[in-house]
Amino acid sequence: MAEGDTILRAARRLDAALTGDTVTVAAPNPRGRAARIERLDGRRLDAVESHGKNLLLRFGDLTLHSHMGMNGSWHVYPRGGPWRKPRGSAWAVLAGETREAVQFGGPTLRLVAVDRIRRDPQLARLGPDILAPELDLDAILQSLRAEPGRTLGDALLDQTVVAGIGNIFKSEACFAARVDPWRAVANLGDDELRAVLGAARAQMLQAVESGRHTYAVYRARRPCPVCHGRISSRGQGDANRTTYWCPRCQG
Ligand SMILES: [Zn+2]
Secondary structure: OOOHHHHHHHHHHHHHHOOOOOEEEEEOOHHHHHHHHHHHHOOOOEEEEEEEEEEEEEOOEEEEEOOOOOOOOEEEEEEEOOOOOOOEEEEEEEEEEEEEEEOOOOOEEEEEHHHHHHHHHEEEEEEEEEOOOOHHHHHHHHHHHHOOEEEHHHHOOOOOOOEOHHHHHHHHHHHHHHHHHOEEEHHHOHHHHHHHHHHHHHHHHHHHHHHHOOOOHHHHOOOOOOOOOOOOEEEEEOOOOOEEEEEEEEE
């Protein structure tokens, strides 16, 4: 699943390619036609934003909302150039002056009227973006404290608490802060919660710049880089997403 860093990189790539251009729009795949993506044809792309795992392309009073989930993607190509995927699988093609952005797959691609975004069930409930220029840590702590019985690893994935953290940075941030992801939020101090969130933000901002993910514990491919002990892994939370941690360093 693409996490917030990947989405922010995609937003920057799309912004550089198309913002300010009037786009020619096609929806080769029926999924794109069902979303009536062609309504954007002839409109100017005003801005591209990311919020957590969501991409928002602003076209005047219409916004294109994309959530890539496990298998969605956006590609940017020279206009009219070859693609790495079949044309028929593209949900949306946004062709600008010199480049075109092509969207494939994922759980969400839809148009939302700007005046409905604030009440939109998918967008209005999102918590603060972990990569926002001005991060409101107090608001995130308040949301975390609202469900004190929850384990930290589970709560960090809740996009209504904090938007953008996924399974990789859940595990990596807890390790970096030396906090056990299985502890209940109620048993964690504000300093510990701030350390985990700060680590997630720092690691994700680094990944935005480098475009690479380097793992200390995620996927447990190597022993712990600190104590050289075995990394543990187990499904956590309602969605049973695998958490990786070092029982010695995070004990
Ligand atoms: Zn260790």
